[in-house]
Amino acid sequence: MGKLIxxxxxxxxxxxxxxxxxxxxxxxxxxxxxxxxxxxxxSVKKVDMLLTDLNMPKLDGIGLIKGVRAGSLNKFIPIxxxxxxxxxxxxxxxxxxxxTGWIVKPFKPxxxxxxxxxxxx
Amino acid sequence: MIEEHIATYREEAGELLxxxxxxxLDLEETPADQDLINRVFRAxxxxxxxxxxxxxxxxxxxxxxxxxxxxxxxxxxxxVTKDLLDLTLKSRDHISALLEASAGCGEADKQxxxxxxxxxxxxxxxxxxxxxxxxxTIEPLSGAKQSGEVPEKTWRIRFYPNRxxxxxxxxxxxxxxxxxxxxxCLATAHFDAVPLLDALVGEHCYLYWDIILTTIRDExxxxxxxxxxxxxxxxxxxxxxxxxxxxxxxxxKLGEILVERGDLTPDVLSKVLxxxxxxxxxxxxxxxxxxxxxxxxxxxxxxxxxxRQERATPxxxxxxxxxxxxxxxxxxxxxxxxxxxxxxxxxxxxxxxxTFISIAEEVERLTNELRDTALNIxxxxxxxxxxxxxxxVRDLSQELGKEIEMETFGADTELDxxxxxxxxxxxxxxxxxxxxHGIEKPADRIAAGKPATGTVxxxxxxxxxxxxxxxxDDGAGINRNAIRDKAVELGMIAPxxxxxxxxxxxxxxxxxxxxxxxxxxISGRGVGMDVVKRGIxxxxxxxxxxxxxxxxxxxxLKIPLTLAIIESLLVKxxxxxxxxxxxxxxxxxxxxxxxxxAAHGRNLANVRGRxxxxxxxxxxxxxxxxxxxxxxxVIVSVRGERIGFVVDFVVGEHQTVIKPLGxxxxxxxxxxxxxxxxxxxxxxxxxxxxxxxKAKSAELDAV
Numbered sequence: 001m002g003k004l005i006x007x008x009x010x011x012x013x014x015x016x017x018x019x020x021x022x023x024x025x026x027x028x029x030x031x032x033x034x035x036x037x038x039x040x041x042x043s044v045k046k047v048d049m050l051l052t053d054l055n056m057p058k059l060d061g062i063g064l065i066k067g068v069r070a071g072s073l074n075k076f077i078p079i080x081x082x083x084x085x086x087x088x089x090x091x092x093x094x095x096x097x098x099x100t101g102w103i104v105k106p107f108k109p110x111x112x113x114x115x116x117x118x119x120x121x
Numbered sequence: 122m123i124e125e126h127i128a129t130y131r132e133e134a135g136e137l138l139x140x141x142x143x144x145x146l147d148l149e150e151t152p153a154d155q156d157l158i159n160r161v162f163r164a165x166x167x168x169x170x171x172x173x174x175x176x177x178x179x180x181x182x183x184x185x186x187x188x189x190x191x192x193x194x195x196x197x198x199x200x201v202t203k204d205l206l207d208l209t210l211k212s213r214d215h216i217s218a219l220l221e222a223s224a225g226c227g228e229a230d231k232q233x234x235x236x237x238x239x240x241x242x243x244x245x246x247x248x249x250x251x252x253x254x255x256x257x258t259i260e261p262l263s264g265a266k267q268s269g270e271v272p273e274k275t276w277r278i279r280f281y282p283n284r285x286x287x288x289x290x291x292x293x294x295x296x297x298x299x300x301x302x303x304x305x306c307l308a309t310a311h312f313d314a315v316p317l318l319d320a321l322v323g324e325h326c327y328l329y330w331d332i333i334l335t336t337i338r339d340e341x342x343x344x345x346x347x348x349x350x351x352x353x354x355x356x357x358x359x360x361x362x363x364x365x366x367x368x369x370x371x372x373x374k375l376g377e378i379l380v381e382r383g384d385l386t387p388d389v390l391s392k393v394l395x396x397x398x399x400x401x402x403x404x405x406x407x408x409x410x411x412x413x414x415x416x417x418x419x420x421x422x423x424x425x426x427x428x429r430q431e432r433a434t435p436x437x438x439x440x441x442x443x444x445x446x447x448x449x450x451x452x453x454x455x456x457x458x459x460x461x462x463x464x465x466x467x468x469x470x471x472x473x474x475x476t477f478i479s480i481a482e483e484v485e486r487l488t489n490e491l492r493d494t495a496l497n498i499x500x501x502x503x504x505x506x507x508x509x510x511x512x513x514v515r516d517l518s519q520e521l522g523k524e525i526e527m528e529t530f531g532a533d534t535e536l537d538x539x540x541x542x543x544x545x546x547x548x549x550x551x552x553x554x555x556x557x558h559g560i561e562k563p564a565d566r567i568a569a570g571k572p573a574t575g576t577v578x579x580x581x582x583x584x585x586x587x588x589x590x591x592x593x594d595d596g597a598g599i600n601r602n603a604i605r606d607k608a609v610e611l612g613m614i615a616p617x618x619x620x621x622x623x624x625x626x627x628x629x630x631x632x633x634x635x636x637x638x639x640x641x642x643i644s645g646r647g648v649g650m651d652v653v654k655r656g657i658x659x660x661x662x663x664x665x666x667x668x669x670x671x672x673x674x675x676x677x678l679k680i681p682l683t684l685a686i687i688e689s690l691l692v693k694x695x696x697x698x699x700x701x702x703x704x705x706x707x708x709x710x711x712x713x714x715x716x717x718x719a720a721h722g723r724n725l726a727n728v729r730g731r732x733x734x735x736x737x738x739x740x741x742x743x744x745x746x747x748x749x750x751x752x753x754x755v756i757v758s759v760r761g762e763r764i765g766f767v768v769d770f771v772v773g774e775h776q777t778v779i780k781p782l783g784x785x786x787x788x789x790x791x792x793x794x795x796x797x798x799x800x801x802x803x804x805x806x807x808x809x810x811x812x813x814x815k816a817k818s819a820e821l822d823a824v
Binding site: 069075076077078079095098100101102118119120121 | 287288289290291292294295296298299324346348349352
């Protein structure tokens with residue numbers, strides 16, 4: 001069984017691309033449409049990794065990261081945030097909130113897989 | 122051992138030279154293609170680098186000069202010109218000559234090399250460009266020492282994560298595993314920061330690591346591993362050994378390492394060194410360092426020593442080189458296997474035991490898979506042969522004052538290695554012919570309303586279990602009547618014979634037949650096309666010529682994929698079995714005694730209103746016994762003609778493992794080999810082309 005990865009993004013197309021790429025590489029994917037959706041799913045479901053956008057309605061990526069790290073079930077999972085280059089301040093904020101790593105948008109499928117492999121070990 | 126490496130280098134260099142040639146020729150068409158320039162550079166770089174490693178210093182030194190020029194091209198300091206390409210192509214030839222000279226065949230002229238180098242240097246635009254510190258390759262070679270490739274270096278990494286590292290989802294183990302993927306890696310964990318149990322927070326990370334890594338990657342690659350945690354840890358990366366000092370297999374003393382790492386001060390070290398016990402033990406006894414620090418330092422010592430001792434271990438790659446004989450042996454064994462399997466199937470069917478049959482079927486399936494895999498191993502893309510012709514066309518067209526462009530397609534079409542080798546000569550002759558007789562001089566072409574530059578298209582494509590190789594030129598085409606007249610003049614055909622175009626064209630393959638008014642350097646001796654025909658028939662292939670006067674000629678070669686195992690049709694005459702290559706078989710029809718009577722002693726059968734000549738194999742091979750009431754005619758296409766072969770009985774399709782005939786029978790016409798059947802008996806493989814030829818000449822003699 002492949003490792004389970006959650007992708008949290010309010011953009012359906014990004015979710016689709018991420019999910020497609022991950023599935024092609026043998027991972028299983030669970031999708032979340034915003035921070036709140038992700039957090040509630042993560043409170044009941046153990047995943048191996050979280051890929052999250054930073055700008056999302058309801059609960060943003062920073063809030064989501066803090067929430068996950070404050071929870072118990074998925075406290076130690078690797079969390080990778082998707083940022084744009086202009087969001088250096090956000091990157092630091094996310095790091096402080098407990099993100100493991102980041103991917104700069106736009107990215108190629110290979111880059112995504114490289115980062116996933118890196119943090120999943 | 123070393124000879125083996127050298128042989129591998131020769132082979133590799135040969136391939137690289139072929140690639141170099143292709144790239145250079147392509148570069149002539151698209152001079153600004155950065156990809157191609159990089160390819161040229163890389164090919165030369167590898168030839169040089171490995172050359173120096175295996176003691177081909179002359180090759181390395183010469184290639185270095187050419188590479189230097191292409192480095193300028195690569196960096197945009199020079200543009201690709203025709204002169205440059207001419208010189209580089211000549212240089213390629215010179216490298217090739219050097220390579221051959223080193224193998225003891227042929228001789229390489231040092232002067233040629235010097236002239237080429239001088240020529241290349243003249244092309245370099247500014248004198249300062251050569252002295253410009255262009256990254257890696259300008260400095261002169263220091264003999265065999267320089268490997269050409271990036272040398273391995275050994276790094277000492279201390280990774281001291283912050284306690285909260287785990288809370289960010291990072292996993293030190295996966296980071297260390299990632300380091301392992303970069304090269305040979307030795308990690309020691311230190312436990313001295315772990316607090317007592319009551320002070321220990323379960324979610325904190327108290328360990329830190331010393332890692333010794335030997336890798337060809339640079340420091341940036343190592344830093345990349347830690348990119349996500351660089352703010353969450355203390356990280357030090359030092360290069361401790363670049364494997365540059367040759368001959369020295371020792372490494373620093375333990376004390377030196379500890380001092381370098383900052384775990385021990387030089388004072389303490391010198392004090393402790395006064396005593397006589399092993400240093401590590403003494404240091405621990407004194408409480409100067411903990412035992413795991415000593416162990417870690419010892420590890421480093423061991424690791425680097427180990428590296429320095431066994432330096433030249435070649436790395437394993439995704440592909441391996443295997444001598445061709447071993448593959449041939451494998452294919453032979455698979456052949457035996459197919460034969461045994463046929464027997465197994467036959468026996469199982471006779472016994473009729475269901476379990477046994479199912480096992481036999483399983484074996485059959487596996488054997489077929491094994492056969493396909495084994496044959497596939499010997500498959501090579503035909504492209505390497507194609508690029509050779511590109512060069513030939515270029516040189517010949519210059520010599521003849523014609524403008525000819527060579528296009529190729531299907532270069533990645535795969536064919537058995539032996540087939541590709543045997544295709545070379547026939548293709549050379551056909552292409553030479555196309556250039557010499559086919560393509561006209563530029564002036565004539567313009568007069569005929571064609572572009573001044575002629576085109577020769579060489580292509581390969583799969584068609585069932587064969588490969589079609591087409592050589593198409595847009596030249597003058599073949600003058601049907603001229604060939605006919607010439608053939609009549611040479612007494613090859615009767616003046617009033619009624620012949621199809623195909624039949625007339627086939628005379629260009631006849632021995633001694635030449636249309637060239639004068640014998641040129643390139644063709645006209647009347648041997649070429651005869652060689653083509655024999656070569657292709659040796660491969661069990663066929664040739665079809667198609668031509669339109671003034672428009673051009675297409676020659677199509679149909680070549681079976683492999684020579685070892687073929688699909689065939691098994692037939693029976695009396696008690697003897699024969700096989701016919703299935704690729705050529707068109708259909709099977711019945712021949713009754715009435716039909717024979719209706720033909721009035723001529724060997725012609727009426728197939729759906731068309732008269733088809735046939736050969737009675739029973740007569741041909743003088744097999745005794747009664748002809749059955751109803752015989753079978755297997756209709757085979759031979760060079761575009763339909764010829765029937767009369768047999769008693771058609772058994773069915775058969776996997777034929779081709780066994781060559783012994784020396785004594787090698788020249789027997791009509792038989793191209795033999796195979797062993799399931800019951801252990803032998804069946805002869807018929808060659809329809811030869812049989813037809815034989816029957817025709819017998820007929821002519823009778824007339």
